[in-house]
Amino acid sequence: MDQNAACTDFPHQSVTFPEGVALDCGRVLPSVTVAYRTYGRLNDEKTNAILVCHALTGDQYVAERNPETGRPGWWELMVGPGKAVDTDKYFVICSNVLGGCMGTTGPRAPHAEKPGRPWGTDFPVVTIHDMVRVQKRLVDHFGIGKLFAVIGGSMGGMQALSWAVQFPDSLVAAVPIAAAYYHSAQNIAFHEIGRQAIYADQAFHNGDYWSEGVRPERGLAVARMTAHITYVSEEALTRKFGRKLQNAEGLPAFGEQFAVESYLQYQGSSFVQRFDANSYLAITRAMDLFDLAGEHGGVLANAFRGAHARFLLVSFSSDWLFPTAQSRAIARALSHVAANVSFVEVQSDKGHDAFLLEEPDFHATLRGFLAGCAEYAGLS
Amino acid sequence: MDQNAACTDFPHQSVTFPEGVALDCGRVLPSVTVAYRTYGRLNDEKTNAILVCHALTGDQYVAERNPETGRPGWWELMVGPGKAVDTDKYFVICSNVLGGCMGTTGPRAPHAEKPGRPWGTDFPVVTIHDMVRVQKRLVDHFGIGKLFAVIGGSMGGMQALSWAVQFPDSLVAAVPIAAAYYHSAQNIAFHEIGRQAIYADQAFHNGDYWSEGVRPERGLAVARMTAHITYVSEEALTRKFGRKLQNAEGLPAFGEQFAVESYLQYQGSSFVQRFDANSYLAITRAMDLFDLAGEHGGVLANAFRGAHARFLLVSFSSDWLFPTAQSRAIARALSHVAANVSFVEVQSDKGHDAFLLEEPDFHATLRGFLAGCAEYAGLS
Numbered sequence: 239m240d241q242n243a244a245c246t247d248f249p250h251q252s253v254t255f256p257e258g259v260a261l262d263c264g265r266v267l268p269s270v271t272v273a274y275r276t277y278g279r280l281n282d283e284k285t286n287a288i289l290v291c292h293a294l295t296g297d298q299y300v301a302e303r304n305p306e307t308g309r310p311g312w313w314e315l316m317v318g319p320g321k322a323v324d325t326d327k328y329f330v331i332c333s334n335v336l337g338g339c340m341g342t343t344g345p346r347a348p349h350a351e352k353p354g355r356p357w358g359t360d361f362p363v364v365t366i367h368d369m370v371r372v373q374k375r376l377v378d379h380f381g382i383g384k385l386f387a388v389i390g391g392s393m394g395g396m397q398a399l400s401w402a403v404q405f406p407d408s409l410v411a412a413v414p415i416a417a418a419y420y421h422s423a424q425n426i427a428f429h430e431i432g433r434q435a436i437y438a439d440q441a442f443h444n445g446d447y448w449s450e451g452v453r454p455e456r457g458l459a460v461a462r463m464t465a466h467i468t469y470v471s472e473e474a475l476t477r478k479f480g481r482k483l484q485n486a487e488g489l490p491a492f493g494e495q496f497a498v499e500s501y502l503q504y505q506g507s508s509f510v511q512r513f514d515a516n517s518y519l520a521i522t523r524a525m526d527l528f529d530l531a532g533e534h535g536g537v538l539a540n541a542f543r544g545a546h547a548r549f550l551l552v553s554f555s556s557d558w559l560f561p562t563a564q565s566r567a568i569a570r571a572l573s574h575v576a577a578n579v580s581f582v583e584v585q586s587d588k589g590h591d592a593f594l595l596e597e598p599d600f601h602a603t604l605r606g607f608l609a610g611c612a613e614y615a616g617l618s
Numbered sequence: 619m620d621q622n623a624a625c626t627d628f629p630h631q632s633v634t635f636p637e638g639v640a641l642d643c644g645r646v647l648p649s650v651t652v653a654y655r656t657y658g659r660l661n662d663e664k665t666n667a668i669l670v671c672h673a674l675t676g677d678q679y680v681a682e683r684n685p686e687t688g689r690p691g692w693w694e695l696m697v698g699p700g701k702a703v704d705t706d707k708y709f710v711i712c713s714n715v716l717g718g719c720m721g722t723t724g725p726r727a728p729h730a731e732k733p734g735r736p737w738g739t740d741f742p743v744v745t746i747h748d749m750v751r752v753q754k755r756l757v758d759h760f761g762i763g764k765l766f767a768v769i770g771g772s773m774g775g776m777q778a779l780s781w782a783v784q785f786p787d788s789l790v791a792a793v794p795i796a797a798a799y800y801h802s803a804q805n806i807a808f809h810e811i812g813r814q815a816i817y818a819d820q821a822f823h824n825g826d827y828w829s830e831g832v833r834p835e836r837g838l839a840v841a842r843m844t845a846h847i848t849y850v851s852e853e854a855l856t857r858k859f860g861r862k863l864q865n866a867e868g869l870p871a872f873g874e875q876f877a878v879e880s881y882l883q884y885q886g887s888s889f890v891q892r893f894d895a896n897s898y899l900a901i902t903r904a905m906d907l908f909d910l911a912g913e914h915g916g917v918l919a920n921a922f923r924g925a926h927a928r929f930l931l932v933s934f935s936s937d938w939l940f941p942t943a944q945s946r947a948i949a950r951a952l953s954h955v956a957a958n959v960s961f962v963e964v965q966s967d968k969g970h971d972a973f974l975l976e977e978p979d980f981h982a983t984l985r986g987f988l989a990g991c992a993e994y995a996g997l998s
Contacts, residue, residue, distance in 0.1 A: 420861065421861070422852065422855070422856060422861075423852075423855035423856050423858075423859045423860055423861065423876075423878040424847065424852045424855050424856075426861075426876050426878050426879065427843075427847050427855060427878050427879070427882055428847065430843070430876075430878070430879045430882055430883075431811075431840060431843050431844050431847070431882070434836075434839070434840050434843060434882075434883070434886070435815055435818070435840045437836075438815070438818070438819060438836035438837060438839070438840055439818060440820040456814075456817075456818035457818060459814070459818070460811060460814050460815045460818055460840065463807075463810070463811050463814060464811050464844060467804065467807050467808065467811070472802065472803075472804045475802070475803035475804050475807060476802060476803050476804075478803075479803045480803055481800065481801070481802075481803065481806075481909060481912060496803075496806050496810075496906065498803040498806050498807050498810070499806065499807070499810045502807055502810055502811070502814075503810075503814070506814070526876065529861060532861065558938075
């Protein structure tokens with residue numbers, strides 16, 4: 239992949255809404271393009287659509303080879319024919335989030351006020367709710383009045399929560415997985431490390447790196463490495479790497495590299511080939527700003543008054559980024575307003591990233607929940 | 619402080635051992651200078667000396683104003699007249715570690731093979747055991763045959779363990795606090811983030827920044843910010859900052875900064891005024907290489923055969939960097955070889971840094987332990 243291939247001119251499938259969108263920050267994006275993919279077939283009643291929401295660095299290529307990276311879709315384990323999210327039965331939609339770099343309007347899009355330039359760091363601050371309002375446009379575009387389900391992990395789980403709160407009549411079921419209802423001080427702190435690493439890269443050029451023909455790859459790689467540590471559990475790192483060396487046996491020698499270091503460096507360097515630094519800044523900020531309780535007088539239950547989706551909450555026991563306590567608090571708040579809620583903590587040593595990995599109990603749980611909802615909704 | 623004040627020409631109190639020291643890596647440092655401070659009075663029998671070992675970014679200024687930063691000594695809460703480590707009773711020694719930047723030989727010292735240049739990244743890889751062997755020279759220099767105690771937190775605790783293993787006849791008591799007997803994959807991963815941030819700083823110049831008249835301040839600041847997150851607990855960050863904004867009230871606004879971000883940035887920017895990047899690289903590596911079990915066939919108890927110090931192990935309940943499980947494993951291994959060991963887990967929400975902070979139970983525990991050891995050793 240050439241240096242500027244990521245986030246540029248790939249012909250992603252998309253739809254443009256020229257009427258634009260008003261953002262939570264008070265600014266207006268005069269035109270919004272949404273890049274998306276679909277899998278399966280929408281039934282005639284348009285009642286079998288599932289929206290899958292991606293996480294911070296995900297994209298719309300859920301269940302097929304990613305055309306930019308050449309790698310499998312990020313949730314092929316979960317979404318596809320016969321899978322828990324069965325594309326033989328459901329019509330699955332996934333769109334790149336607002337602020338992203340895979341075809342949806344983001345910092346790389348043309349600046350509304352400075353012709354001939356991209357937004358860069360001038361891109362308006364966006365929120366999780368803004369992302370969801372843009373997804374709603376896409377769903378409306380398909381003529382779908384009510385989604386069968388909105389499913390997402392991590393930041394995707396925040397979106398599922400936002401859907402249930404903003405558009406309570408537009409979904410049957412909501413499945414926030416490894417989710418959080420607010421970003422904690424520690425969550426914000428880890429994001430801030432990543433942002434500072436990007437700012438510290440001389441190639442950042444105050445966000446205007448495109449016009450300089452460079453990219454802040456080293457800073458973005460450090461950001462990714464930092465985030466990656468938070469996605470895996472201490473146990474998983476120990477199991478996979480322990481104190482093993484990269485190219486040697488036995489005791490740590492001098493000048494040798496530990497396998498975990500090599501692994502992190504690989505995570506960093508492969509990431510910068512597919513992701514844009516300004517999008518990373520915009521999306522991490524959107525997550526930091528998410529606070530469903532704060533928006534409702536500090537009482538989370540108040541956020542859910544009026545929400546009448548059926549909820550499945552899933553957390554993972556070794557997730558220390560969005561720990562079980564977050565999902566438990568959401569379950570409690572939903573119960574408080576008499577919502578229909580199931581909550582499962584999956585025992586796993588894989589940390590936050592468990593939602594992306596082979597976790598049979600989790601997959602069976604989601605499959606069962608969707609089957610129950612399908613029966614409830616009269617989908618056969 | 620001017621740009622190059624840190625780690626340069628301050629006249630730290632020191633002693634030089636021109637015979638040098640052989641290192642674990644197989645190389646020899648031809649001459650070693652050790653910068654140190656002492657507090658209290660060495661008794662005539664030379665039996666009342668306590669060596670305090672500092673952590674990664676600490677220094678020899680334990681119990682007095684630091685002359686470079688103008689800030690209080692890093693452990694004035696613990697060490698001083700009438701304090702738990704009572705300088706009216708004990709003679710306290712603290713030296714800057716090998717590889718450090720406060721007067722002891724480190725990357726800033728003259729290169730042994732390239733006259734007129736500092737070592738920079740050519741500085742030999744050093745280990746915790748090497749640091750301790752250099753401390754032993756200093757103790758010998760004072761004519762002290764047997765230390766009353768070796769006390770240290772975090773990396774200082776690794777040194778206390780190394781003392782007990784390397785020089786079992788040279789100390790009465792060992793107090794490893796918030797310590798670890800090996801650096802885990804996650805510990806190494808966090809250090810590696812810091813190192814990569816330093817490498818990514820254009821001002822690093824492959825470690826030769828001094829000759830360029832610059833310093834990799836931004837990279838080093840990111841390294842410090844990353845490490846700092848690991849020193850505090852999630853609870854402490856929530857208690858201190860939550861989602862508060864730095865300069866505003868109410869809900870997070872756009873363009874506002876969260877207080878935790880401002881705090882982290884301050885931690886980063888103040889650190890680079892007092893610490894040297896090459897020392898940071900050298901000392902983090904020494905910690906990564908520490909593995910008392912690995913060195914002894916994977917059996918930690920084997921490390922302690924022959925150790926006959928009286929041990930006090932202290933951990934803090936919310937420390938997720940060197941969690942209680944580490945201290946518990948050390949206690950178990952010591953018990954296995956019938957060593958004299960006390961182990962206290964202090965309930966605290968302050969995380970790893972609790973050992974530096976006001977923790978009355980911890981201070982009382984250490985005071986009581988030392989009193990018992992003094993009675994045992996016939997110190998009145």
